[in-house]
């Protein structure tokens with residue numbers, strides 16, 4: 001199953017990108033990043049819907065879409081691993097994690113998402129969210145492969 005991150009905003013070189021690259025390089029199957037950006041100055045609601053449109057245009061057909069949102073479901077690492085296993089067993093062609101912009105996701109993106117997942121009640125900077133997702137997918141692969149990286 002192809003795994004990708006769909007993100008609003010561009011990555012710049014720096015410690016967050018180094019951290020992301022560190023975990024992404026460990027992943028079996030890799031982790032592609034697709035970045036989208038709306039440069040026009042738009043009011044917040046219109047910007048969120050435009051960003052949702054741009055993100056949705058990048059979702060591969062039949063992909064599982066996981067929207068990252070601090071108000072979503074708080075999954076454990078084990079729950080993510082089990083979900084990953086199920087999506088693989090269901091032969092889903094791709095898994096896309098969507099990271100929103102400064103004001104969060106638009107309604108169309110949240111409506112399309114298979115699941116909306118929270119990484120805790122704190123708000124994380126979007127570049128750190130990329131690294132957290134890369135680490136959690138790596139952890140999920142270790143859980144499914146019986147590797148001792150993860151301890152319950």
Ligand SMILES: C[S@@+](CC[C@H](N)C(=O)[O-])C[C@H]1O[C@@H](n2cnc3c(N)ncnc32)[C@H](O)[C@@H]1O
Pocket residue numbers: 067068069070071098099100101102103104105117118119120121122123124125126129
């Ligand atoms: C700077 S945050 C935007 C925060 C904004 N207040 C909101 O309502 O979403 C940018 C993106 O990072 C992701 N993000 C930040 N903190 C998160 C968390 N605790 N759980 C899940 N995703 C988070 C979300 O995808 C969010 O759209």
